[in-house]
Amino acid sequence: MTDLEAFRADIRAWLDANCPPEMRRPIEDEDDICWGGRAFAFKSEAQKIWLERCVAHGYTVPDWPKAYGGAGMDPAQAKIWREEMARIGARPPLSSFGIWMLGPALLKFGTEEQKVHYLNQIARGEIRWCQGYSEPGSGSDLVSLQTFGEDKGDHWIVNGQKIWTSYADKADWIFCLVRTDKANKYQGISFLLFDMTTPGVSTRPIKLISGASPFCETFFDNVVVPKAQIVGELNRGWDVAKYLLGHEREMISGAGGSERLNAIGAVVQRNGGIDNPVLRAELAQFDVDALAFAAMGEKFLDEIKVGKAHPAQPNMMKYSGTELNKQRHELLMAAGGSTALEWESAETRGGTPARSWLRTKANSIEGGTSEVMLNVIAKRILDLPGA
Amino acid sequence: MPLYFNEDQAMLADTVTGFIAGEGAIKPQLRRLRDGNDTRGYDPALWKQFAEMGLTGILVSEADGGLGLGHVEAGIVLREIGRNLTPSPFLSTAVVGATALGHASEDLKGRYLPGVVAGESVLALALDEGAKHRPERIALKAERAGNGFRLSGRKDFVIHGATADALIVAGRTAGSDSDAEGITLFAVPKDAAGIGHNAVRLVDSSIASHVTFDRVEVDGGAVIGEVDGGRAVLDKALAAGRIGSAAELTGVGGGAFAMTTAYLKTRKQFGKLIGEFQALQHRAAHLYSELEIAEAAVIKAQQLLDAGSSRADLMVSVAKAKASRATNLAVREGVQMHGGVGMTDEFDIGLYMKRDRALAEFLGDANYHADRVATLSGY
Ligand SMILES: Cc1cc2nc3c(=O)[nH]c(=O)nc-3n(C[C@H](O)[C@H](O)[C@H](O)COP(=O)(O)OP(=O)(O)OC[C@H]3O[C@@H](n4cnc5c(N)ncnc54)[C@H](O)[C@@H]3O)c2cc1C
Numbered sequence: 001m002t003d004l005e006a007f008r009a010d011i012r013a014w015l016d017a018n019c020p021p022e023m024r025r026p027i028e029d030e031d032d033i034c035w036g037g038r039a040f041a042f043k044s045e046a047q048k049i050w051l052e053r054c055v056a057h058g059y060t061v062p063d064w065p066k067a068y069g070g071a072g073m074d075p076a077q078a079k080i081w082r083e084e085m086a087r088i089g090a091r092p093p094l095s096s097f098g099i100w101m102l103g104p105a106l107l108k109f110g111t112e113e114q115k116v117h118y119l120n121q122i123a124r125g126e127i128r129w130c131q132g133y134s135e136p137g138s139g140s141d142l143v144s145l146q147t148f149g150e151d152k153g154d155h156w157i158v159n160g161q162k163i164w165t166s167y168a169d170k171a172d173w174i175f176c177l178v179r180t181d182k183a184n185k186y187q188g189i190s191f192l193l194f195d196m197t198t199p200g201v202s203t204r205p206i207k208l209i210s211g212a213s214p215f216c217e218t219f220f221d222n223v224v225v226p227k228a229q230i231v232g233e234l235n236r237g238w239d240v241a242k243y244l245l246g247h248e249r250e251m252i253s254g255a256g257g258s259e260r261l262n263a264i265g266a267v268v269q270r271n272g273g274i275d276n277p278v279l280r281a282e283l284a285q286f287d288v289d290a291l292a293f294a295a296m297g298e299k300f301l302d303e304i305k306v307g308k309a310h311p312a313q314p315n316m317m318k319y320s321g322t323e324l325n326k327q328r329h330e331l332l333m334a335a336g337g338s339t340a341l342e343w344e345s346a347e348t349r350g351g352t353p354a355r356s357w358l359r360t361k362a363n364s365i366e367g368g369t370s371e372v373m374l375n376v377i378a379k380r381i382l383d384l385p386g387a
Numbered sequence: 388m389p390l391y392f393n394e395d396q397a398m399l400a401d402t403v404t405g406f407i408a409g410e411g412a413i414k415p416q417l418r419r420l421r422d423g424n425d426t427r428g429y430d431p432a433l434w435k436q437f438a439e440m441g442l443t444g445i446l447v448s449e450a451d452g453g454l455g456l457g458h459v460e461a462g463i464v465l466r467e468i469g470r471n472l473t474p475s476p477f478l479s480t481a482v483v484g485a486t487a488l489g490h491a492s493e494d495l496k497g498r499y500l501p502g503v504v505a506g507e508s509v510l511a512l513a514l515d516e517g518a519k520h521r522p523e524r525i526a527l528k529a530e531r532a533g534n535g536f537r538l539s540g541r542k543d544f545v546i547h548g549a550t551a552d553a554l555i556v557a558g559r560t561a562g563s564d565s566d567a568e569g570i571t572l573f574a575v576p577k578d579a580a581g582i583g584h585n586a587v588r589l590v591d592s593s594i595a596s597h598v599t600f601d602r603v604e605v606d607g608g609a610v611i612g613e614v615d616g617g618r619a620v621l622d623k624a625l626a627a628g629r630i631g632s633a634a635e636l637t638g639v640g641g642g643a644f645a646m647t648t649a650y651l652k653t654r655k656q657f658g659k660l661i662g663e664f665q666a667l668q669h670r671a672a673h674l675y676s677e678l679e680i681a682e683a684a685v686i687k688a689q690q691l692l693d694a695g696s697s698r699a700d701l702m703v704s705v706a707k708a709k710a711s712r713a714t715n716l717a718v719r720e721g722v723q724m725h726g727g728v729g730m731t732d733e734f735d736i737g738l739y740m741k742r743d744r745a746l747a748e749f750l751g752d753a754n755y756h757a758d759r760v761a762t763l764s765g766y
Contacts, residue, residue, distance in 0.1 A: 075389075076389070079389070263760075263764060265760075265761055265764050265766045266764045266765050266766055268766070269765060269766035274766055280761060280766065281757070281758075283761065283766070284757040284758060284760055284761035285757050287705075287757075287760050287761065287764060288704075288705050288708040288709055288712075288753075288756070288757050288760055289680075289709070291684070291701070291702065291705040291760070292680050292681065292683065292684035292705050292706070292709040293680055295390065295680075295683040295684045295686070295687035295688075295702070295705075296679060296680045296683035296684070298390050298683070298687065299390035299391065299683040299686065299687070300683075302389035302390045302391055303389075303390075303391055306389075308391055316672075316675065316676045316679060319672075319673075319676055320676045320677075320680060371669070373672075374668065374669040374672040374673065375665070375668065375669075375672075377672035377675055377676070378665075378668035378669070378671060378672045381672075381675060382648055382668075382671055382672065382675060383652075384648070384651060384652065384662040384663070384668050384671065385651075385652060385659075385660045385662045385663050386659070386660070386662075386663035
């Protein structure tokens, strides 16, 4: 047996013994997801036990170093971890912006002290983070952001407004883009971290077309942020912000192994059948695209972990993955017929098909729109002129 | 196994890329053969060079004198053949033919494989009957006669058929035309009496035969695999040919795309490079994404085939369907973005469009394979 085979056997045995049966069922609702954080209420005992067991072994962030709360897995081992999790349909023990976005940015740009402190908190699910990037006047053109941090010696006083801040009302801390030099567009932004309970921070939920209110307007009124809470250098926050966006886009693409990668024809067939040859043909075309994209996801992760992928490749992954996911839900609605229209019924678990369908429309907007992804691919990968 | 080349594969890719880009390029090969009214369909000297580099034996086992490598390696060669539109018997001979013969008797292997490895023989698959790929249905009759068989019927779209040293023929030895079983595979030598070729030039300048079999007699030794049980070997040869053509398609798509982005960076209109127009940038970026995904599907299917995975069959069809669609988009966008010159024979982009059309049809087009994905998925 090779080392990797032995490793796989160990992981398989550990998962068999430690992943509760309830945690091997597909995620159906938002509250099936374990987000962690100070105020997080576990939905079940199984959800709590699963998190605790994974935390004890560093399995919430398997490829982070052990010193920061991870399991120190190398790329080949981390791939085995993903495959074995997928094999039993195990839910991620913990999902969070800390894991997907801030963590990778801290690993690259954080000081040793910041890494030890914040990364361990993220790995254990103690602090829930939100992302303060977008502003009312600065969406795709993010670099035009106006939220301002005034230098007060050992701290900044932050004033301004963010918008579309996902889970701002549930988060404990925020990673936030703040202008610290009005004269410099790109090199006048700093990447700050602060507690959402700091005086002067307030949030107002925004209701989505799906009926949910997962995001907020976030206001900063003379918020004091100590100087130690900057990631990277003063006025060089744009570098951190862009690096983090790469990881955000990778996550939204679904490359890491989510439902988005699955074919759906067989599922539709099981849940009511396919009675129309045109629908069958569309499902078949979709399944070709979905299975091909699943291979792309695997290839992308293999390559990015060893530095073989183009650094701008997450943009391509996000573009393709989100467009595919929107199409997936269009097809599921078409296949579901009038049942899928029900908004509140027990049969649809409170309108899950319709609400999910509407939610997916955000996939090609959040984290950078599809049009912006295409701009970035054209410029950074294809090297087209003047893009 | 990670979805990228290991060291040996990367080295092979380096060598093959340089070799085919030089010797197999469009001008010295495709255009020269086409404009010289070539009737053979490939350049024997180049085929010999393939052999000297060991490429002809990639899928032939070491015991049979080859390299005993896999579909990933064969795909490396095919991708470059695709990128350079090189007319070559590699796919029909070293991929489909060699895979089928790999399951033949020692005697048959001894008769044909040394010539394949040496770059002296060519093999052709005689499978389709009619204009569309329908391997589920085989009508060509193979009746027992003496210690052998007598073949009667016709085959179409037999690439390299007229120049092949042997045809790999699927014949019906039992059951009715659409039965899955009851198929037998034969290696029929070119000089067997009763074979008629009507060789036709296709849109991409390759040459295919309509082959008629008029009571063609072959001895029992010509059977590949089991009598009535040819489907098993045929399926292996088909899988090899399908993933091979998918790999070649990604090369065609990549070649067309490279030409197109280069043009976007040189052609000026309205005082700007046309690559500055966002309408074209977005289409180019979308196309890039589709081609990347197609390549991922192809290497995944190759690895699954090489590993003997039960999921290989499904993934081969995913790869052929995806590569066909992505490459088709690449050649259509390619011609459009070249404007008027894209319609001229002088520019190569049109040659890519022609090759795509022919390759997409080979061993099942995108619709055939999407349908197969649905069937294999249980709907
Ligand atoms: C569900 C959801 C969650 C989100 N969560 C967060 C979060 O947690 N934190 C956060 O900071 N932000 C978040 N966002 C905000 C998101 O990042 C922005 O919505 C996004 O960047 C687009 O900005 P915008 O909404 O201002 O649209 P705009 O930039 O105004 O775009 C409008 C349209 O114009 C197009 N467009 C704009 N510029 C160009 C161009 N140069 N070329 C071609 N087309 C262009 C866009 O593609 C789009 O179609 C979230 C958004 C959603 C929908």
